Every structure is written in structure tokens, then in C-alpha cells.
Amino acid sequence: MSDQNKIPFSIEISRIIELLASQIYPTPFAFLRENVQNSYDAILQRIHKGDDFNPKININITSSTITVSDNGLGMTRSDLTKHYWRAGSSSKNTPEAQAAGVVGTFGIGAMANFGIAETLDVETESAIDGSRTKSGASRSTLSVTKDCITLDSLAPLGQPGTTVSAIMQQNKSVDIIQAEIYIIEFVKYLPIEVNVNGKSVSKTPIQSAISEIQESWSYKEKAVNLGDSIVANIRISGAISGDLRVEVSEIKLGLQALPGEIVLKQGLASLQTLRSGFGLATASVSSFYNFGGVANFLFLQPTAGREALTIESIGLLQRLFRVIDTLVSLKIAERPESNSNQYFVNWASRTGRYDLCSFLRVKLTPGDSAALKDLKTMANLKPLLVYHGNDGSIMEHASEDRPLIMITKSSPRRECELGYLKLYCTVEELSDNPRVIKSLTNAEVGLGASALAYKIESILEVDYFLKVKVRFGSITHDLPILVDRISQPIEICLDPKGSTVRMMLDVYENEYGAFPHMVKDAVRNIIFQKVADLVPSSTRQGAEAFLKMINRSREIFEYDNEDIDDLRLIWDEHLKGNISFQQASEKARNLIVKSFQTVDVNATAQVRDIVPDVLENAKSIQQPEMATGPLPAIERLDVSTNKKILIIPDDQPALKGYRCFLAITEKIKNERGEFFLQPHKTSIVWGGQKALFIFEHHSGEFGLYYDLQTMGLISETSGGGTFETCTIFMKNRIFIPVPIEIEKSFIPDANEKKRFEVKCDILYIDK
Numbered sequence: 001m002s003d004q005n006k007i008p009f010s011i012e013i014s015r016i017i018e019l020l021a022s023q024i025y026p027t028p029f030a031f032l033r034e035n036v037q038n039s040y041d042a043i044l045q046r047i048h049k050g051d052d053f054n055p056k057i058n059i060n061i062t063s064s065t066i067t068v069s070d071n072g073l074g075m076t077r078s079d080l081t082k083h084y085w086r087a088g089s090s091s092k093n094t095p096e097a098q099a100a101g102v103v104g105t106f107g108i109g110a111m112a113n114f115g116i117a118e119t120l121d122v123e124t125e126s127a128i129d130g131s132r133t134k135s136g137a138s139r140s141t142l143s144v145t146k147d148c149i150t151l152d153s154l155a156p157l158g159q160p161g162t163t164v165s166a167i168m169q170q171n172k173s174v175d176i177i178q179a180e181i182y183i184i185e186f187v188k189y190l191p192i193e194v195n196v197n198g199k200s201v202s203k204t205p206i207q208s209a210i211s212e213i214q215e216s217w218s219y220k221e222k223a224v225n226l227g228d229s230i231v232a233n234i235r236i237s238g239a240i241s242g243d244l245r246v247e248v249s250e251i252k253l254g255l256q257a258l259p260g261e262i263v264l265k266q267g268l269a270s271l272q273t274l275r276s277g278f279g280l281a282t283a284s285v286s287s288f289y290n291f292g293g294v295a296n297f298l299f300l301q302p303t304a305g306r307e308a309l310t311i312e313s314i315g316l317l318q319r320l321f322r323v324i325d326t327l328v329s330l331k332i333a334e335r336p337e338s339n340s341n342q343y344f345v346n347w348a349s350r351t352g353r354y355d356l357c358s359f360l361r362v363k364l365t366p367g368d369s370a371a372l373k374d375l376k377t378m379a380n381l382k383p384l385l386v387y388h389g390n391d392g393s394i395m396e397h398a399s400e401d402r403p404l405i406m407i408t409k410s411s412p413r414r415e416c417e418l419g420y421l422k423l424y425c426t427v428e429e430l431s432d433n434p435r436v437i438k439s440l441t442n443a444e445v446g447l448g449a450s451a452l453a454y455k456i457e458s459i460l461e462v463d464y465f466l467k468v469k470v471r472f473g474s475i476t477h478d479l480p481i482l483v484d485r486i487s488q489p490i491e492i493c494l495d496p497k498g499s500t501v502r503m504m505l506d507v508y509e510n511e512y513g514a515f516p517h518m519v520k521d522a523v524r525n526i527i528f529q530k531v532a533d534l535v536p537s538s539t540r541q542g543a544e545a546f547l548k549m550i551n552r553s554r555e556i557f558e559y560d561n562e563d564i565d566d567l568r569l570i571w572d573e574h575l576k577g578n579i580s581f582q583q584a585s586e587k588a589r590n591l592i593v594k595s596f597q598t599v600d601v602n603a604t605a606q607v608r609d610i611v612p613d614v615l616e617n618a619k620s621i622q623q624p625e626m627a628t629g630p631l632p633a634i635e636r637l638d639v640s641t642n643k644k645i646l647i648i649p650d651d652q653p654a655l656k657g658y659r660c661f662l663a664i665t666e667k668i669k670n671e672r673g674e675f676f677l678q679p680h681k682t683s684i685v686w687g688g689q690k691a692l693f694i695f696e697h698h699s700g701e702f703g704l705y706y707d708l709q710t711m712g713l714i715s716e717t718s719g720g721g722t723f724e725t726c727t728i729f730m731k732n733r734i735f736i737p738v739p740i741e742i743e744k745s746f747i748p749d750a751n752e753k754k755r756f757e758v759k760c761d762i763l764y765i766d767k
Helices: 013-024 028-049 077-084 095-100 109-115 176-187 311-332 336-340 342-351 372-381 413-424 447-464 499-510 512-534 540-560 567-575 581-594 612-620 666-677 740-745
Strands: 056-061 065-070 117-125 132-138 150-154 161-168 193-196 215-227 230-239 244-253 256-265 270-275 278-284 292-297 361-365 369-371 384-387 404-406 427-430 436-440 468-475 481-484 490-494 596-600 604-606 634-636 645-647 660-663 680-688 690-697 702-710 715-723 728-730 734-738 753-764
Touching (some): 028 056, 028 065, 028 109, 028 161, 028 176, 056 176, 077 132, 077 150, 109 117, 215 311, 230 311, 244 311, 256 311, 270 311, 270 680, 270 715, 278 690, 311 342, 342 413, 361 372, 369 372, 372 384, 372 413, 384 413, 447 468, 447 490, 447 512, 481 512, 490 512, 499 512, 512 612, 512 634, 666 690, 666 702, 666 728, 666 753, 680 702
Parallel strands (some): 270 292, 384 404, 468 490, 604 645
Antiparallel strands (some): 065 161, 117 161, 132 150, 215 230, 361 369, 361 404, 436 468, 481 490, 596 753, 645 660, 660 734, 702 753, 728 734
């Protein structure tokens, strides 16, 4: 038998900790949050134990040190040995700790602290056995094979609690002001005393987080059955403007109590989440009323990095939002203020609850307006005349005895008005459908118009797989375009007298080089919105086919690329003997770097210097009002740039309300770029160091999220919502729009480098 040599498996502990910390606690801010949370958990556990004391957390921050002290439960020597200094173990995974409402249970904080700390010292006295212990470790001496953590017994002081002190690594200094602002966002709603550098920063009532409204009505009731097995105390405030504010507490799901409360206001969109009053992540939960605010519940669970909530937490929040939407709708429907609340109109239209629209007002001619409920009496005498247009000759049918009901032109209010009238009244609709008065031949419109028709047909067929026939003619109602959706193929009629058509024909005659881009932008802004639901990829089958295609593209990219971007694959290669341990470590190190994007002033340019015609066309084309529905990207596939930030100075008109555009990373462009060629909706939320872009495919079946984590604050306050799509798709770059509210966080100054950690993936939409 031959001799067999063996060696132990070795780990470079400092590098492993650095990798761990970079993924979970990438900044001193995250370190600060984690240790303050631990202190709060210790206080919750001591309160649950029944001790009589005045809970307190003191936080002291300098540019090189962070100290967090509390008078909570403290730790025994065994707690330090078995849990605090052992990665992956937590003393809070017990029924008692969960009953106390602790925030964290992951058991990875102490070791991960060394991603930014050089030394870590802990002095703690246990409220359980009265022992007092001082313990500490240095990053440079950490080892899994040698004793490297000190444990010294001290004389008890009779003062339970823990003090954690850290000295930062030399290259990771703390911005004191930004750190104070950051941690206050997490502790301001705590019911206990928290001091930061001597200043009291806690005990803010959660109800005060969302401003009160000027009440014109209110509804308050206990133990309300909200539906879906949910019962709760609820208070709804309504303003004469239609604005709504909601407070919900004492919630039960079946027989299970859900301790906590939620305060909401319409139109805020983003939701700050808390657990036992401690700040978690900003969440985006779907609501007809765009409800946002503050939610404080024990069922809310953070992910390991604390930057998001678990899927289960979001799911339960969404379930709660659905029943709140319904109850709010039922209550505001009883009020005349419902006429002023567009969110209610959207809800009634989408759910088909036209019976609740009795307070919506419609215009009468002659006359002013009337509530729909008042038209019931009129309908008992004779059928109501209903009209959808503004043709003067038709409006002559109206009289004082029999006024004309002027139906709103815009959806969904139009559906609500018609739905209610058809449900409760006898109506006689006067037809006013737009129509082509006179069709024009090619000879009558000329060569330029023929070229325009061919170009539009080609764009719709190639880009959107939609077969159409474009013709020209005179259209009633002064419409520039009319789509005949019944004919096969679909017919689009353009009025050559329309300003946009005249402008494109003029470009064809005098500046042909700009003609293709001009037509493509006109199709995007004007024609697409009229035929969007006819585009094959807007169907479920089309969406599934497209999703399968981009997932297959991603697969090919990942496995054909020499730089395999997956830690598991890297270590599989090492275990197979294909690469050395040093090579695997280097690849892992590169992976961490590659998840960041760096932008400086040299990577910044003005939009007019890269794609000037985009601004010119936006100014020239008569576009509809801001649309938050799906839109295609602005395509300039013949233009390349090495810039990563495009800006529009204040002295120039903004593009769709934006002045800053950020290039997505090269890796994500290669993996997911095809998505942006499809029409999509754009939603953006931000808070703290994070901005989350959500792009929803126009089928509504799936989307793409693009998650940016910055080294500094993006905004001192959370915000966001649905924005108009304004993606710019170029030959080698894809730019996404950055709202004006946060653009300063993305545009680098002269000697500044902006650094973003990027995450992106497909988002499946649960309907």
C-alpha cells in the first residue's frame, strides 16, 4: 500500500469575514444599525422577563469609533461563548425571545462586524445570573484554530446590560453627521430612551409619522370585519379634497392576533416598516389608493442583510392592504367627497362596483352638474340623453326639460358614469363616434406621406410584431389619428393637416437624416398607446414566450462567459481541481468588486451632446399628458457612448420630467437588456441608501427590478411611486431615468466618485 499524504482544509479567516461583511454589512452605518438592534432586543427580553427598570440605549459616534451601551438583559459567559462569538448561532431563537418581540435572530452580527472594525470589545453583565464579563477580539488575530478571543470575569456592579465598543479600520472612517441621521431613522419610533451623542432621538409616536388631514368626515369602529378572515380596529379620516388617512390596529387573522399598527395616507406609495418599533426596510405594496406610511408589526421579518423584508412578510402586508382598500372604498362611497377622489374612481372601475358611484357628478348641458344618484328620479320620467362628444350640432338636442348628460371622455371615470347609469337608469345614447370623412389617395398626399406610411408600418411590424395598414384622410373631431381595430389588418388613418404629421413630412422633405428617428419617436409617444393591447407580447402567451427567450439568453451568457459570476460555481471548480485555492479566492474577490458600479465626472455627459435629436423630437412632437402606463424605450440603436450618466442642465427643458439618466451595468445589459426593448411601466422607490427601480412588462405578467445600494444617503426621506417610462436604449448602453427628487445623489461632483452596489432580476407579478 502506498503512503498517502493528507493536509487539513485551511481558511483565510480574515478574507472570509471580509466577504461576509461586504455582502451583509457593507458600511459603518449597517454596523451601527445591527448593534443598536441587538441592544434593543436585549431590552425587550429584560422587559419580558419582568424586571423593573428604565430602559435606555446610549450611542456614541466618532470618526474612528462606535460605542453602543444598553441596560438590557446582558449576556452570561456561556452566551458569549456559545452565541455571540459563534457565527450562525443566536440566543434569540427561543420562544421567550420571540414572545418578547425581538427584531433579529440570524446570529451573524459579531463576526460580520470585523468587515469594518479593527477591534471589538464587549463588557456585559447578565440579568440572569448576575455575572459580569469583559471580552474582545482583534481582526488581525482572528483564527479558527487558535484561541483569539479574550474572556475575563469582572466584579458584578448590579447593573445589567451590555456595552459594545468598536474601533474602525483605518480606511473605513465614520461620517458622524450622516451616521446620526441614518440611525435616527431606525430608532425614532422606539418607545424607550435612545441617545445619540447625547441627544434624545426616540419616543416619536407612530401616528405622528403621517400628518393629519383637514377632516370633513371620519369613520371609527372597533373589531371591524374587513373580510379575508381579518378583523381590526380602524379609523378613516377624509378631507373635502378627497384625501384619505387610515389607522389600523388590534388586528386578528382568524384566531391569531397580529400585534402592531399601521398608519397610511393616500398617494405616499412607499411604506416604512418597523418591528417592535425598530426600523426595517422600505416596502412597496400594491394599493389602489397608493397608500403609504408606517407599518409596525411583529410578523414583519427582515432578510439577513436587513435591506428587505421576507416574501412572507410582504405577502401578509399585501393581504392587509387589499382589505383596507375595500373598506376605505365602501366608506368613501357614502360621501360626496368620493367625487374628488380619483383613486376611488379607479377602484370602482377596476372592480366593477358601479353601484357605489352615486356621489360622482356628471356635467349637464344646459346646466351645471348633478350627482349620479339624483339622475335616478329624472330617469323615471323619460330616458336620459347621454352624449360622449362635443359636436355642437348634436348638443342642440338638449333643453332645460331634457338636458344632455355629458359623459367624461377619460377612463376610468367614464366607465363609472356609464356603468351607474346603465345599472339604475334608462338611457338613450347619442352616437358620436369619430370617423374618416374622406380618404386620400397616394397621389393626393404625395411621396413624403407614402414614405411616412411605409415607415410607420415597418416600425410596428418589426418592433412590435403588429401588422397594420396606414392611410391618410380627413377625420372628424379634429383628431390627428384614428385606429380601426376591427379591420384586418388594423387600419390607422392619419390626417395630413395634423401638426405632428405636417412636421414629420417637413422633416422628410428638408432633413431626411432625422426622419427615421422622428417617426420612431412619434410611434412611441402617440400611436403605441392606441394599439398597446393589440401587440402580441401584451398577451399572457406572448409574455411567456418573451420571458423564456430572455431567460435562455441569460443562461447562455452565464455559462459561456469566462468570468463565471457565481460563488458556488467558483468553489465547485476548486473542488474539482480545475483551479487553485488562491485562484478561487481571487475570483471570489473579483465577484465582490464586480457587483459594484463606479461613476465619476468623466463618465458624465449632457443628453444634447450624445443624442440631441431626442430632446428636439420631444419638443416638436405633440405628446399626450404624462402617461404612467407601459411605453416603449426611446431607441437610438445607431448611437454609442462610453458615458454612464446623461444629464440635462436646468436651463434646458427636461425630458418627460427627468434631468438625469443612469446607465445600467454592462453585465445586466448583456443578461437582461432585451427586456427594455419591450414596452414597460416604471416605478421607483427610495429611502436611506437604497433606490429600487421596478420595470413592469406591458403584459402585466412579470417585471424587472434594479436595486441600487449607495455608500451614502440617497435621500433623508423615503419616497417614490409610478413614473413615466423614459428608458433610452442605445447601441451599447441602456439608460434608465432618475427622478429629480434624488438625481443629486447620482450625479458626481468634480472630484467625486459615486459607487453603487447593483442587484437585478426578474420579478414575477402575483395577480
